[in-house]
Amino acid sequence: MNIKHPKHEQTLVIIKPDGIARGLVGEVIRRYERAGLKLVAMKMMRATPDLIEKHYTLDPEWRRVTGEKTIMGYLDKGLKPPVEDPLQVTAILLGRLVKYMTAGPLVPMVWQGAHAVQIVRKLTGGTEPLMAAVGTIRGDFVIDSYKMTDDDDRSIRNVVHASGSVKEAQDEIAHWFKSNEILDYVTVHEKYLYDPEL
Numbered sequence: 001m002n003i004k005h006p007k008h009e010q011t012l013v014i015i016k017p018d019g020i021a022r023g024l025v026g027e028v029i030r031r032y033e034r035a036g037l038k039l040v041a042m043k044m045m046r047a048t049p050d051l052i053e054k055h056y057t058l059d060p061e062w063r064r065v066t067g068e069k070t071i072m073g074y075l076d077k078g079l080k081p082p083v084e085d086p087l088q089v090t091a092i093l094l095g096r097l098v099k100y101m102t103a104g105p106l107v108p109m110v111w112q113g114a115h116a117v118q119i120v121r122k123l124t125g126g127t128e129p130l131m132a133a134v135g136t137i138r139g140d141f142v143i144d145s146y147k148m149t150d151d152d153d154r155s156i157r158n159v160v161h162a163s164g165s166v167k168e169a170q171d172e173i174a175h176w177f178k179s180n181e182i183l184d185y186v187t188v189h190e191k192y193l194y195d196p197e198l
């Protein structure tokens with residue numbers, strides 16, 4: 001098996017507590033499944049605050065990048081961000097995220113296929129549902145904004161988490177799953193998506 005082939009790329013998705021409470025588990029899975037991606041791991045669980053905090057800080061750059069993205073989200077709309085320092089933004093955000101992600105059960109999953117990370121991000125949509133494209137999960141199922149969540153002192157509720165890069169996906173998959181929980185099997189899609197001899 002050539003494990004360098006792009007069809008082996010894997011990414012982590014977590015259906016967040018709002019997605020489960022709103023009965024969107026099947027809808028979310030359907031969207032990734034129908035694109036041709038292969039579900040190779042899945043479970044339902046409650047997370048501890050520690051597991052969530054570690055998940056979001058696996059990437060040492062996450063605090064800066066997410067803080068900057070939030071500030072840009074305000075500036076692009078001609079609004080003044082409540083805090084100017086990106087690291088201060090994420091310090092506040094992390095507390096809100098832990099509260100949100102431990103508010104109910106989660107469904108972590110691993111999806112596999114060519115360009116899995118990028119394809120899943122595309123189908124998931126941008127972080128802020130107000131700006132997420134129509135046709136994406138966050139664009140179709142959520143009405144939420146940075147402004148509203150800052151005013152209400154809570155996290156953006158956007159139904160799913162999806163890894164942002166191949167490196168992030170590798171670290172996150174190892175954080176949520178043991179290697180023997182990731183299963184190897186064949187789907188009919190694979191022949192039609194990847195077989196060069198078809």
Ligand code: ADP
Nearest residue numbers: 066070126127146149154155156157158161164
């Ligand atoms: P993504 O989930 O799109 O990769 P980030 O990694 O930047 O987004 O942020 C992680 C999660 O934190 C988001 O999905 C969202 O639930 C929440 N979040 C991010 N930025 C904000 C913010 N400025 N205000 C409230 N919640 C936020």
Ligand code: MG
Nearest residue numbers: 062162163164
């Ligand atoms: Mg992210």
